[in-house]
Amino acid sequence: MAVTISEVRAAYIRIHKWIHKTPVITSQTLDAMAGRELYFKTENLQKTGAFKARGACNAVFMEKEQNPQSAGVVTHSSGNHGQAVAYAAKCASLKCSVVVPKGTPKVKCDAITGYGANLVFCEPSPQSRKDTCAKIASETGQAIIHPFDNYNVMAGQGTIASEFHDQVPDLDAILVPISGGGMTSGIAVATRGLRPQCKVYAVEPLGKDLQRSLEQKCRMWPNPPQFIDTIADAIRTQQCGDLTFPILCDYIESKVFTVTDDQMIEGMRLSMERLKMVVEAASGAAVYAAVRGMSEMDPSIRKVGVILCGGNVDLDMLPWVNRSTSYQ
């Protein structure tokens, strides 16, 4: 196994001065609705507004440690990972290129260039992103920082769990919104090392169908890889990574919580009303599963951790304002 609790511990030592130790918050109202004790880890308050800063810092700082003459780093992402790598590179005084598709909103571009990164536009297709990223890497010698299929990134995300188990030492389970699986595998590895009796559950958008692959311990997804049609743009990747999937098979529960867009929106709204936390739809998925989905979980599980993974949301486009919903 290329990521163990040792790598997570080393990651924490490496990055802790550059990230926030995010608070854990609670709500008696949500506890009553869930019929359990819920503990929310507020990674929406993390540097750059999402947990991605942890993995990016660990991977980028390791690149600098291992290659003192490094030409820098490159990645492709218009979202939280792009900002996070730009932030990490700035912290490490490394050059950074971020490939984004044409048409990316200016506010996202500004967030990336605000950290001093070089923005490179590509065509809005997965292939063009990859090709452009590879071209920059080969021309400049910059190291590619993959958003999830990278053990150093996973180890960095695992520090969410090492902090969380320190803050709440007796969790029975943790609910993690999943996309490529970098955060979930990091949390699963750290949890196995620090509190093996604590179960890790993934929360997915409808259409990911992760449970079937976990149950069979085999990649059952259709190819070529595709995006899921969901409002949660941070978790649109259908397939988990080649490196993350085996870790998930070993360490997380095969039961997966599946959440629709309307349910995520309800989760976002519960978070804003009850926790006073601005979160993006992926976090809303975990909140919904924790508050409304507990009938699917063993009643012996009393203390449930919930990852509020990010808070980067367009306040002009809050979904209940723009949809006809009845979440009162």
Next chain:
Amino acid sequence: MAVTISEVRAAYIRIHKWIHKTPVITSQTLDAMAGRELYFKTENLQKTGAFKARGACNAVFMEKEQNPQSAGVVTHSSGNHGQAVAYAAKCASLKCSVVVPKGTPKVKCDAITGYGANLVFCEPSPQSRKDTCAKIASETGQAIIHPFDNYNVMAGQGTIASEFHDQVPDLDAILVPISGGGMTSGIAVATRGLRPQCKVYAVEPLGKDLQRSLEQKCRMWPNPPQFIDTIADAIRTQQCGDLTFPILCDYIESKVFTVTDDQMIEGMRLSMERLKMVVEAASGAAVYAAVRGMSEMDPSIRKVGVILCGGNVDLDMLPWVNRSTSYQ
């Protein structure tokens, strides 16, 4: 002086198990905009969604200590203080009546009755509220808990500052949204006792005109008392209290930061975008003053504390959705 640091310390011992020690959060982006270091005390995450839980707990618990046969407590407020007194009475197992004007939204009524309090409707005038409250007090023997003109309430609010100075030990100044002055006087008393070199500034809605009264150390407001026309319903009271005003004259800066409704809205939005914190307009006033108003403050003041006093806001009525604004 009827409130000193001793009463604040005693209040903290009395209430700390029933309130949250709220986190302090920071944002490099807001620091850069302000040109100072800003530390945000997240009382929007407090029990009942606002700092009012502190003062209410202290006053209600003291009522129970001093009158073991107490008939309970009564107050008039449809807002944060009403919820807070209901919560405190539930914690103390005391009876509670809350007087609210006819037409109060159901969601606010539900929040009060959810804590087991008895809801009493009155006419929507200040006089009717007072009269109804006094009538209940005389008929039932319940003790009136005034929202700000009560030394026990002030001492409870002062615990915001004792926590804050413990969390950030070298603040140069604190910005406090002001209405009746209970929170501001409590914070001022605690700050004078714990860190006398730290200055306390009030942030007011336009129309309060507090600075004139502070400069003259005399109540310059027109009578009868009136409400200010502002979207910040938590800070509509124009006049500070008879008990709070002398403390304010002694302990806070006579310079007052004045904020318009549009500026509060910008502050709310900055809080949600940059701090990921849902706050109400009164908190938005303090955020605006901290981020945009620092040209009015001595440049030697580097570390500024900002009180996010509450987060109870109607998510269907976020002001930038319902107004033609250009806060991007």
